[in-house]
Amino acid sequence: MIEVLRLSHRIRRDIRLSTHVALTSRAFKADKIYYSGQKDSSLENSIKKLNFPIEYVKSPTKLIKESKSTIIHLTMKGDDYKKIIPKLKNENLLIIVGSEKVPVGFYKLANYNISVTKFPHSEAAALAVFLENLKNLK
Ligand SMILES: C[S@@+](CC[C@H](N)C(=O)[O-])C[C@H]1O[C@@H](n2cnc3c(N)ncnc32)[C@H](O)[C@@H]1O
Numbered sequence: 001m002i003e004v005l006r007l008s009h010r011i012r013r014d015i016r017l018s019t020h021v022a023l024t025s026r027a028f029k030a031d032k033i034y035y036s037g038q039k040d041s042s043l044e045n046s047i048k049k050l051n052f053p054i055e056y057v058k059s060p061t062k063l064i065k066e067s068k069s070t071i072i073h074l075t076m077k078g079d080d081y082k083k084i085i086p087k088l089k090n091e092n093l094l095i096i097v098g099s100e101k102v103p104v105g106f107y108k109l110a111n112y113n114i115s116v117t118k119f120p121h122s123e124a125a126a127l128a129v130f131l132e133n134l135k136n137l138k
C-alpha cells in the first residue's frame with residue numbers, strides 16, 4: 001500500500017499544486033492521498049470525482065505516528081533517492097510532501113528523508129520521480 005500525505009494545504013495558494021500532487025499520486029499508482037492544513041471541499045470533490053481516495057487529516061503527526069508503514073519524507077535535504085529506493089522493495093509506504101516550510105519534527109518522524117536532486121523544485125515533480133522509480137523496482 002502506497003499512501004501520500006500532502007502537508008499544510010492552503011486553499012488560496014495551493015489549490016492547483018495540491019490537485020497536481022493528488023493527480024500525480026493517482027497516475028503513478030499510489031493508493032490514497034491524505035492532506036492536512038486547510039480543509040478544502042473543492043479539492044476533495046475534484047479528486048473524488050476521479051474515484052481516487054482523498055482524506056483530510058487534522059493532525060498529520062497523529063496519522064504518521066499511528067501508521068504502520070515506512071515513513072518517507074521527500075525533501076531536498078535528504079539522502080539521494082537512488083540509494084534508498086532499493087531498500088523499499090515490497091514495503092508499505094507513507095510518503096510525505098510539503099508545501100510551505102516543513103517543521104523539523106517531520107524530518108525526525110520519517111524513517112527516511114529522501115531527495116530527488118539537491119535543488120528545490122516541486123512536490124509533484126519529486127513525487128512523480130520517486131513513485132516512477134519505486135514502480136520500476138517491482
Ligand atoms: C516548494 S517545496 C518547499 C520548500 C520549502 N521552502 C522548504 O524549505 O521546505 C515543497 C515540497 O516539494 C518537495 N521537494 C522540493 N524539492 C525537492 C527535492 N529536491 N527533493 C525532494 N523533494 C523536494 C518537498 O516535499 C517540499 O516540502
